[in-house]
Amino acid sequence: MSPRAVVFDMDGVLTDTEIIWDEVRRGLAADEGIPWPPEATLAMMGMSTQEWSSYLVGTVGLSGTPEEAARRTIDALVARYAHDLPELAGAVDAVRRLAARWPLGLASSSPRRLIDVSLETLGISDAFTVTVSTEEVGRGKPSPDGYLRACELLGVDPATCVAIEDSSNGLRAAAAAGMAVIAVPRPDFPPAGDALALADAVVADLDSLTVDLVEGLR
Structure with missing residues (x-):
């Protein structure tokens, strides 16, 4: 499915x-x-x-x-x-690529103020159907609250969704929500081995985050 x-x-x-x-x-x-x-x-x-x-x-x-x-x-x-918001290579293209196939959500630990500024600056606010800050739920990552809320707002079962994460706590949160997880580890802040083991797929960069890869996870 x-x-x-x-x-x-x-x-x-x-x-x-x-x-x-x-x-x-x-x-x-x-x-x-x-x-x-x-x-x-x-x-x-x-x-x-x-x-x-x-x-x-x-x-x-x-x-x-x-x-x-x-x-x-x-x-x-x-x-x-305001003067230094570095986009990770391939981020906008990856969002647009997946948004053409699925509804997208965002579950971020950033406060609402920074989520809105970031997505507007990147020019991808319109690509996301819902966005959730952990300010708006009971607990932050590694608790699954933010991911569960995003899935609730999207109207989908978490078991039918895929999360894209990089950090130890993020990987744990998405897995605890019952989602399939794609890890995009950052070499400067690598996730712990036990957290990375929770991922269903690991990619080196966002260019590798393809529709075919996501399709194969559920």
Whole structure:
């Protein structure tokens, strides 16, 4: 049976922004003279805004409230995206290619503000039937909430859908939702081996994300 829909992650799949997120958060810590915990970068990938802002205050040690940490981070990211939103090679073509065959969803850990800015900047807002931020669900990745909500809004069973992911927490979230998963690992932030093992297919780049590949997964 052919898949009924495809749901993309955004950061690290369509946009090369994981490094920007890391630079901004590290910069906030450095401004306060706080050393960056070695596990913090990977730990926060996939977390919702509420979760990573609480982590920045409670674990990293930033001053102020989680809400203030979130505002400072997002404001800095919006300013960076205005002049520096790097698209991953083949991202727009991959989205257009799959949108011509299936309805598309997006399940991102980014706040709504950054999702809308990113898709508009890339010129692909119209390609997505639904978009979901983990701000809008109970839990961030690796919990499946964002993917389940995207499938609900698309009106499809997650078991009939394919997710496109790059990170450990994202792969775990999509698999926990019961979706088939295509991994597009990033060499600078490689997923853990146990998470990558959850993928039904692994591709080196978005040019390899073809209709035939997706068709073969459900």
